[in-house]
Every structure is written in structure tokens, then in C-alpha cells.
Amino acid sequence: ASYDTIIRGGTVITAADRIMCDVGIRDGRVVALGESLGEARQVIDATGKLVLPGGIDAHVHIAQPSGEGIVMADDFESGTRSAALGGTTTIMPFALQEKGCSMRETLKAYHAKADGECHVDVSFHMIISDPSEQLLGQELPALVEDGYTSFKIFMTYEGLALNDRQILDVMSVARETGALVMVHAENYDAIRFMTEQLERGGRIAPKYHATSRPIAVEREATHRAISLAELVDVPVMIVHVSNREAMEQIRWAKDKGLTVLGETCTQYLVLTEKDLDGLGMEGAKYVCSPPPRDTASQDACWEGLRNGAFTIFSSDHCPFRYDDPQGKLTPKGKTSFRWVPNGIPGVGARLPILFSEGVSKGRIDLETFVAVTAANPAKTYGLYPRKGTIAVGADADIAIWDPGKRVTLTHDLIQDGADYTPYEGREIIGWPVLTMVRGRVVVEDGALIGRKGHGIHLSRARSPYAKRGFEGRAQP
Ligand code: URP
């Protein structure tokens, strides 16, 4: 037979096209799109189904140290299993540099955790917590050259927050090396001030997590990150944007001609601050930063996905078990919301929720779905066109969707390492019924059939948004 696999009878959707055609796959790659392709060892019938590029989740946290006594709920096996079950074929987790540590050594440690464990492909971003001379001068330029072409910096969190001077230093290295900087934009001092005021007043329940970091905290930091990037003339990605005011800063910057990109996440489309106001500690299940806001903010985030204010839709999967003192039920004596680990699981739920709430309910079209979940993340982070599309020569990373399938979302279906999903009980229309990674079927009819270890690490090209050296900039 001339193909290993043919996917027959489906409608192939990319960020640009809808085509009724068969997909011919050989050696893990798409080698033909067309009618009557001929013979294959395996034929997958996709009649009545949609054949989409596998999802790329460009923002997930797996097996990251999260503070004393706290343990993240996923390792690379369980995190990538959940990804595959939800139609995602590549994840981009973070390798977190701890203070005083070498970034190169940090990456080695994360590779050691991931190698041989993954069901889908993986490519690491770096998190810079300690921008030393050594890191900025030597390590980062070499690591960017080696295909780690993006890094995240934080404007908040104890032990992670960089001051403005440090941010400028890191951004200059991105400018010189052609890396893309991702920014967590919330004002650290403002959050500490608010938190201490709330605690003094005895307001320590999980819901006050949201009160402690209102929209102004995010809007201000977003604007500051954009201004610092403008000074250095470097593109910047504002991650996990939760509301209209922060989005308007991005829109303003784009209109001004700056290369400012935005990302929003599942929680900002379907959760609100009210979810944090459950009985007892229940609200802790929804504690993440920035916090979910209100329905007007949800509307704004949908608008941003439609009009390009947001280039990327991610999960910000950051799983902690709920019923666990090493997770959301904070350790003894640490009763305030301040101690609840920030982050919620979502790598498996991301695509079904966006499909159902977005495509099935008519808020976005299929091409936009593919753009923000696969093509744009691949382009932005230097994986395109190997990833993020269905085209001759691309990896055969494919999710086959049954657009009419009705499913009640439960944690059982998602199977990550947490003990809950914040999206439990939601009615979903449209489900990924088959997930293929580089030509191999890893999920069929809701069951994992692949073996761990099929997923590989991907080194990446520089982002096409990145500028490098003095290119395009007035010579000093
Ligand atoms: O609360 C969140 N989002 N936790 C994950 C870490 C981050 O800031 O992305």
C-alpha cells in the first residue's frame, strides 16, 4: 500500500480552508490531500466528521515546584494523557528556573522528567526568575540558538516577580537573540497591599483571592509591560488576559503599531468570580491568577478571540488536587486564600469547551477555532508549518471531531492527575473522537490506546514576530 493510513470522507479544516478530501499519511506525516487516494494499510472513516489539526496548548504547567508542601497534580504521563483525550497533540509546558540555578541545568531536569513519559509532543518555554549576568549574557543566547525560543517572566508572585529594571534587561536579551517574551501581567505590590488589608479584616475565604487582584491590577501591569517592551522595541505576548480593560491595552498597542500579542484561556470564557464563592473551601477549586471576572469580561474575551486581540487560546493548565493538603486544601495553620496554590486544571477540557461554547453556539467559526488553538500557537512559537495545520509535509497530528456528539463533561473523561475539573457537569456539543500524533492513533472513542513515550520534544525556530539584533531599528 502506498500509505500507512488514509483518513477518508471527512471535512478537513485549517485556519484558512474547509476541504472535503481524504488525508494520506506516511511515516508520520501528511503526504497527500485529495480524492480517491488509493490503498492504505489502515483506513479511518471520517464520514460526517471534521478533521482538524491537533490542538497545541501553548501554556501549561506540569510537574513544576509550587511552594513548600505543595505538589502539582500532573506528571508528564498524566498531563499528556489528558491532553490527548481532549484532542491536543502538542503541549508547551514551562521549565521553571529556581533562584540561583542555571537555566541549562533546569531544562535538563525537566527533560529527565518528560523523556519517555509523554503521549503527545512537548516543547518547553523557560521561566526566568533570576536574571543574573550569567543567564542573560551566556545561557539565554545559547539556549535560544538551541531552540528554546520563548520565555515567560512574572510581574507578581513571591520569588518570581521581576522589577521593571529586570524586565527591561530580560527584554533586551530577547531583542538581541530573537526570542519571544511572555508576560504575566499583575502588579505585585498592589496585590500584597490588598491581601494584607483583607487579612487584617478577617476576610480570608477563597473568594477574597479575586478581591485581592481586581481588574486595575491586571490593566496597569499590562500597560506597563507594553510600555517597557516599547522602550526596548521588542514584541511581547501578554498571557492569560481575563477582561476587557487589559484587552484594550493590547488593542491600543496594536493600533499604535507595536507588536503586542495576547492570549486568553478557558476559565475567562466560562467561569466568573462567583465560582470562588462556594461552601467552605470549594471556591479554592477555582483559584487562579488572574481570577475569573464577570460575564461582561467573558463577552470581552470572546470578542478578542474573534477580532484578533487574542492570537492564542490556551488552558493555563496548572493542576492541584482539591481534597489534599498538598493541593488546594492548604496546610495546617495557613488558612487564608493567600496560601491556596494558584492554578486550575484544563488541558483536557480546553478544546471541547471552546468548540461547544464557541463553534456549536455560533460565537466563533471553525477557522477561528483552528487558528487560535493550533495554527497561531504553532506560528507564534516557531513550530509552523510542521505543526498547527493539515498540509502536505506537516506532521500527521490530527483530531477527528464529531460536531454533533453530546457529552456531559466529567473529570472521568479528562483523566488528568487532579481530583476534579472546574468544568464538571457542563453540557458539551462536539467532541474529539480520535487523536493522532505523528501518524499514530493515541486516542480512539475516548480511550487512550497509545503507549507513553510516543511524544517527543520539539526544538523550535524563532518566532516570526521576533526582531533580532538591530534589524528594523534605527542604528544608535
Ligand atoms: O494561577 C495560575 N495561572 N497559575 C499558573 C501560573 C501562571 O501564572 O500562569
Ligand code: ZN
Ligand atoms: Zn527531552
Ligand code: ZN
Ligand atoms: Zn502566569
Ligand code: ZN
Ligand atoms: Zn500559567
